[in-house]
Amino acid sequence: MFGRRGSREAPAGGQGPSDTVATGPVPALDLDSVHRAYPGGVTALDGVSLRVPGGRMVAVLGRSGSGKSTLLQCAAGLDRPTSGTVRIGGTQLAGLGEAPLTRLRRDRVGFVFQSLNLVPSLSVLENAALPLLLAGRGAGDRARAALAAVGLADRAEDRPAQLSGGQQQRVAVARALVTEPDVVFADEPTGALDPVTAAGVLALLRRAADDGRTVVMVTHDPVAAAWADEAVFLDAGRVAAREVAPRSEDVRAQLHELGRRSHEAPDVRPHRPPTPLPYEPDARACRHPAASPYERSPR
Numbered sequence: 001m002f003g004r005r006g007s008r009e010a011p012a013g014g015q016g017p018s019d020t021v022a023t024g025p026v027p028a029l030d031l032d033s034v035h036r037a038y039p040g041g042v043t044a045l046d047g048v049s050l051r052v053p054g055g056r057m058v059a060v061l062g063r064s065g066s067g068k069s070t071l072l073q074c075a076a077g078l079d080r081p082t083s084g085t086v087r088i089g090g091t092q093l094a095g096l097g098e099a100p101l102t103r104l105r106r107d108r109v110g111f112v113f114q115s116l117n118l119v120p121s122l123s124v125l126e127n128a129a130l131p132l133l134l135a136g137r138g139a140g141d142r143a144r145a146a147l148a149a150v151g152l153a154d155r156a157e158d159r160p161a162q163l164s165g166g167q168q169q170r171v172a173v174a175r176a177l178v179t180e181p182d183v184v185f186a187d188e189p190t191g192a193l194d195p196v197t198a199a200g201v202l203a204l205l206r207r208a209a210d211d212g213r214t215v216v217m218v219t220h221d222p223v224a225a226a227w228a229d230e231a232v233f234l235d236a237g238r239v240a241a242r243e244v245a246p247r248s249e250d251v252r253a254q255l256h257e258l259g260r261r262s263h264e265a266p267d268v269r270p271h272r273p274p275t276p277l278p279y280e281p282d283a284r285a286c287r288h289p290a291a292s293p294y295e296r297s298p299r
């Protein structure tokens with residue numbers, strides 16, 4: 001049911017390591033020379049170009065602090081690059097005001113986050129339906145179908161706290177897919193899960209790509225990366241390498257090589273607040289964890 005893609009063809013065109021080449025005229029996701037400098041002088045992204053066609057799953061890897069989450073946030077329209085362009089389905093995000101950007105995120109983009117999970121006070125069904133409810137659209141049938149697709153049809157009336165961690169993450173996947181988005185962004189979606197449960201979540205993302213969606217997943221896990229069509233390795237905010245049809249051992253070796261190149265610098269995870277609810281116009285102003293309705297619910 002959750003088979004890997006049969007065709008794992010190499011990208012055409014002899015491009016350098018900074019590009020994933022689109023097969024169609026308009027890539028589902030297109031980043032061109034994206035820079036992101038934070039106040040204080042940290043350059044998190046230093047000219048990243050990445051084109052991802054529809055139906056492809058890309059894993060983004062790299063050492064802690066290499067810019068993976070910043071890349072995801074800029075690509076998803078949750079953060080604005082200092083320079084460079086991001087296009088989703090041909091729409092340039094920089095040209096959009098807050099309201100159209102919010103609509104685009106809500107209607108054409110899905111999000112799965114490790115630490116930013118479900119609304120504890122809502123039922124599982126309401127959580128899965130959330131992007132549709134916020135858009136004022138009828139939600140029941142589609143949310144039930146999305147829950148059925150992740151194997152949780154019988155838990156629709158439960159609260160998130162009544163589910164296991166893996167089940168909660170499957171609800172998050174259902175929520176990400178309920179709008180039938182063009183692009184799904186997943187930031188370490190399996191980081192807190194055991195290997196078997198993680199495989200279930202990865203299979204769902206894999207199936208989304210096989211159904212024609214574009215999936216961009218940040219991960220530290222070489223095994224998770226092996227579910228993708230392509231692995232893109234960041235180092236100090238740049239694309240350092242890429243691997244088509246990655247195998248976990250090759251990904252592990254590449255990560256080791258990146259670590260060696262950086263002279264075994266201490267692997268310190270930067271402090272970053274949880275990503276705010278991506279559907280609200282003022283979401284980027286709500287950086288404090290307490291303001292986020294997607295807090296991980298107590299178990």
Ligand SMILES: Nc1ncnc2c1ncn2[C@@H]1O[C@H](COP(=O)(O)OP(=O)(O)OP(=O)(O)O)[C@@H](O)[C@H]1O
Binds near residue numbers: 066067
């Ligand atoms: N809001 C911020 N303000 C200032 N610097 C930031 C901010 N967010 C991230 N950074 C810095 O930008 C760089 C890239 O951070 P980012 O979170 O994108 O890395 P990452 O590869 O996702 O790391 P990890 O794997 O640990 O999550 C780091 O040096 C980090 O400290």
